[in-house]
Amino acid sequence: MTLHIMTQRLTKDYLALSYLKPNDGLLFIGDGSYSLLLEEQMATLQQNHACYVLTQEIAAKGLQLIDGVTAISYDNWVDLTSQYKQTVTW
Amino acid sequence: MTLHIMTQRLTKDYLALSYLKPNDGLLFIGDGSYSLLLEEQMATLQQNHACYVLTQEIAAKGLQLIDGVTAISYDNWVDLTSQYKQTVTW
């Protein structure tokens, strides 16, 4: 299982989407955190993937947490790093 | 008429494509020059737009010039700059 660091907003052309395995985790960060506004695309991803976002980013960017996405701290992120076998930054 | 400097490869999400006027010119440069490989998308654009690419980029990047695209020098580019009313870099 891989933790994918999604640094860009979800678009059809987003490279990461072609290389996900079922049960891989997705951390939306930076511009990636704006993906929370795309409820339909997020719902599709949530069927196969645990989805995370940093609490600080939600607060900073005028975003709202959505159902099925877990807001995490940096400490949580460190724990996730060992829970997943591998981290890939896209 | 505007000369659009297309610095990225053509994709569906490429922002520039939403803001072209008929008869605007398109100069494909940098990563944009790889658009020459996408013959179908280029053919569609050529219906309404003069398309240019730098001769040096074709030679550097392993590309081939395609029908309907004009290969230009930096000198030509300077002339184009005054022929078009405005330049926008995307």
Place this chain on the structure above:
Amino acid sequence: MSSISIIVTSPPYDSQMSYHAAQYAKAVVNSDNHQLKGVFFYGSGVLNTNALNLTLTDIHNVCDQWKMLARDHQVPMYVCVTAANARGVLSKQDASDADIEQYSLAEWAISCGLGEWVALSEDADRVVQF
């Protein structure tokens, strides 16, 4: 006679646009029908004016090309002081003001505020961004 001003917002090493900018600028100064009013470095483009960029021998050093344009063609090369300072490009004066011993601004670049760009764009028939 058409006048052109150039604004460079791309970095020298991690983008190809500043290379194209310097080649384009050379074509303008060599043209009989065009005049280059000046070049303004802003955003990450300020990294072009870092005098400490060392490039490998087999890669072009775009900074050398800017220097030649300034020296041989008297093209004014402006750099926004705020954008530069935020990215580690300091004039001797900037460094001294901040109590830093070292500085990095290329001697061919003129440190200035955004008003210089307003003037350059006012003077130009065309603006081209790289």
Place this chain on the structure above:
Amino acid sequence: MSSISIIVTSPPYDSQMSYHAAQYAKAVVNSDNHQLKGVFFYGSGVLNTNALNLTLTDIHNVCDQWKMLARDHQVPMYVCVTAANARGVLSKQDASDADIEQYSLAEWAISCGLGEWVALSEDADRVVQF
């Protein structure tokens, strides 16, 4: 006890990732179950080790955070010398070798070759890139 090495390839001012990297690194050193083997700056990430970056008073300076991690937690901070020199980040020695008077490498950063990264990644259970 799980060990982590960090590689930073994003610049400090024109990306948010190096900010996240420093926050993440702090969380690792404060964790009881994890050990931070080191941080390696490569690509545009080397700009984090430019000692001449001045930031506005109302913006965080991520370089200060790297410095604290090095000083208070003895985290080794490596920077690839080739990538750094190409982007205007020179140690005193680099500068002197190139006959340049000024230098810019932060004193908390250790200039090295890519072999250091190979060693850091060999030592780590996990690698995280920013």
Place this chain on the structure above:
Amino acid sequence: MSKSTAILNTKAPFSTATGKESLDLVLAMGTFEQSVGLFFVGDGVFQLLQGQKASNLDAKEVAKTLQALPFYDIDDVFVCQKSLEERGINGAQLCLSVEVLPSDELTMKLSQYDHVVTF
């Protein structure tokens, strides 16, 4: 001054310094009385989201400066409707009173300026 400039914002805030630097340029143009229009397209529309608190990421509160634009007599602010829709944003979520335009009208507006600088 006789020349006009359009500032085209295409990037999300935070991830690059472009939000701050484009706004600095707009204010400089205002100060020197050069005619300026501010356009938000693509990911640039994220700069207009309501409720941003940049201090959570130790970053500069650019959105606050945006809200002050009317006080600098900078009133020509346009945002692309299609860009908002594609990003799941409705007009009510914006922090600034702006003119929301369809792409073709925004394109025509943009073509009326002498110069365009993209951030």
Place this chain on the structure above:
Amino acid sequence: MSKSTAILNTKAPFSTATGKESLDLVLAMGTFEQSVGLFFVGDGVFQLLQGQKASNLDAKEVAKTLQALPFYDIDDVFVCQKSLEERGINGAQLCLSVEVLPSDELTMKLSQYDHVVTF
């Protein structure tokens, strides 16, 4: 050495220094005998185009170094079929003998490495 690293190339050559710097890292790993796999996906596949002559842009001939990889015993080089197709490239246009894989097989390959570094 016991750890393995996948180097993931996602960017076109020239426009960033990443092509050169990813290759430098691959060669360093080879030198220190760390197991390394080289993946080309997305715009990274442009690095493999035949007939590149970087000197036309006064740039470093990275493609030449790529062709030398077999001499450094770096044989695990994979390229994404879908990325090639989407970019109008056929396998015969590549400058290096590589294994062309469907996305799902490439994904499985990638997951077998301990670490992944993206350029």
